[in-house]
Amino acid sequence: MGKIHPAAFIEPFSPFWWECIVMIILIITIVVRVPLHFKKVNVKTYATFIALFFSINFLFENFYNYQEGYWNVKQNLPAHLCSISYFMCIALLLNYKQWLAECVYYWGLAGGIHSLLTPEFTLGMDGYNFYAYFIDHAGMLLVIAYMILHLDFRPRPKSWIWIFGYTQIVAVGVGLVNYAVGANYMFLSAKPEVNNPLVIGEWPYYLIVLELVGLLHFWLFYLPFAKKNKQALVH
16 A cells, blocks of 8 residues: 555635636636637537546546555545546446536535645645645536536426435445544545635544535526526426
8 A cells, every 4th residue: 555645735816726726617617618719619528528537637647646655445436425436437427327417516616625724645745646636526516517618408397305315325335434444534534734714523423514515506506506496497
């Protein structure tokens, strides 16, 4: 097993943090709008290209950590909710499914936003890990924007409740993985080191708070579509 890599952080709202955020917004905007400005770009083919890029990024990230002697089961298994969402993004881009899109929307939006607002580089910021972190997390936001703009995505009524239920099932599975390998995926075994105001208390109390905060997030994410869904039911 490889060495355990110490976590690294970027101070939120610092000049460097702002540089990263502005660059991320710029890249997402450019990539997502390409099919709008180049009519010859096929939306599905372009989605496949993005999925291929994400797949290569995942493979290279793991290869990089293996080469550096840091690949280990406690840090590198794709068992964080963001990692699971990342794989779902790839699957979604290759074969759109409504339930998959809803998982990506709620999990990816919550994970992507908070991972960028309060970055915690669990694998450090050295070398490729710095870029991989932003590709992994900003990539989810890119896919969400892409499926709303180009794939006509709209979450179904009560989808936010269903996805919250699915989250509990995933958490149980990840909890078993944590127990088996002594890891802290999904931060179920110990709270994240990053200073996030939504992480309140010690284990296990912060998990209860995160559950309530997560449910609130999912409801808020559904609200922009609630009116359209209500109108669709009327007609």
